Amino acid sequence: MANGLRFKTAGDLFTACPAIARDMRTLPTEQESIAFCRELLAGRVPEEAITFCAYLLPERAAVWWAHECLSHLTELFDGTDQELLARVGDWVGEPDNPRHRAAVSAVAAIPPTTPVGWIALAAGWRDNGSAMAATMAPALQPFPAQPFPAAHAVNAGILAGLARVALADRFAVLSAFVEMGIQMAEIEARQSADAY
Template sequence: MAPVTNTTPPHTTTPAPGLRMQVATEVFQALPPLGGLVLGRPLPEQHCLDFLRQLLTGKTPEEALTFMAFALPARHGVWWGHECLKALPDSLTKQDQEMMALIAAWVAEQDDNSRYAALEAGLRADVHGPGVWLALGAGWSGGSISGKGLPPVAPPVGATGQALNAAINSALARVALDKRRRTIDHFASMAEVLAKTP
C-alpha cells in the first residue's frame, strides 16, 4: 500500500505585514469592485496568501493577480506592477518606460508632487497600455485626483486596485501563450514576497 501524502499546501499562520488585511473576505468587503472582477471566493477566515494559492490552482489563475492588485496597499501594489512590467522588457513600449520612471519616482518619494506627475501623465496619454494604467494607479492612490488648485476630490474606493489589475493583465496579454502560465506564477510569487515585506 502506497504511503499517504499530504498534497495540500500549508496554511499561512504568520502575519504578512505587506498586505492591506490578512483575511481575504475582508479585502472583498473593503473594496467592493474586487467582487466583480474575481469569481472565486475565499473561505471564511482564509488568509489572503492561502486564497492567492487557491486561485492559482483554479481554472482562471489570472484571478490570483487581480486579487493581489487589491490586497496589496498602494505603494507595494504599484511597485509590484512596476516589477512585473520590468520582467517583460521586450514587450515594453517607450510610453511604458516613461511611465515606469514616473512610478519609480513616486514609490521613492511618496509625495504629492510625484503622485500628481504620474496622474497627469496617465490622464494625458492617448493609449492606455500597462505603463499608463500603472501611473494612474499611483495617481489614484490617495490625496486628491482633481488638478492642483481645484477643490479636492478623493479617488473612488478600489481605484488603485482596478488600475493595477488593468496594468498587470494588459502586460500579461503581451506574453506568448506558451509562456503565460510561467509568467502568472512569477508575478504571483513577486506579490507574495511583497506581501511578506513590511
C-alpha cells in the same frame, strides 16, 4: 505571518472592498489570504490571483509591485512606455517629491491605452485620490468613485501586460508575478507587525 496582513482572510478583503467582486468571480472563503491567493493561482482562472494581490496590497505597495512586474516585460513596450515606467519607478521611490508627483499626475490624467498607462493611473489615483476624478475621461469616471480604484488600475495594468506575453510563457510569468505579490504582502505584514 498572516496576522500582520491588513486582510487576514479572503473574506476580510471582500468585506472591506466589495469592488473586488467586479474584477474577479471566485467567491471568498475564510481561508488565510496568502493560501487563498495560491489556491487561485492553481485554480481554473489563475489570473484572479493577480487581481487578489492587487487588492490585498496597500496602494503604494501595489503600484510598486505592478512596476516591478512590468519592468520584466520592457521588451514588449515602446520607448514612450519605457520612459513612463521609469517615471512611475521614480514616484514609487519618492512619492512625496513634487517633481515625481507632477510627472505621474500629468500622465495619469490621460486615459490609459497601455499596461504602463494603467499603472501610471494607479499611481495618480493613489496620489491624488478623488481630486483626479474631475480630470478623468468620461469612460473612466465610475472608477474613482469606487473604493480602491488604484487596485483596479494595478490589476488592469498587470493583466494587460501579461496578455502581451507569448502564450507558451504566460503561466510561468503569471506565477512569478503572483509570487512577487505574495512576497510583497509578506514584507508589508512584517513591517506592520514591527511598527507595533
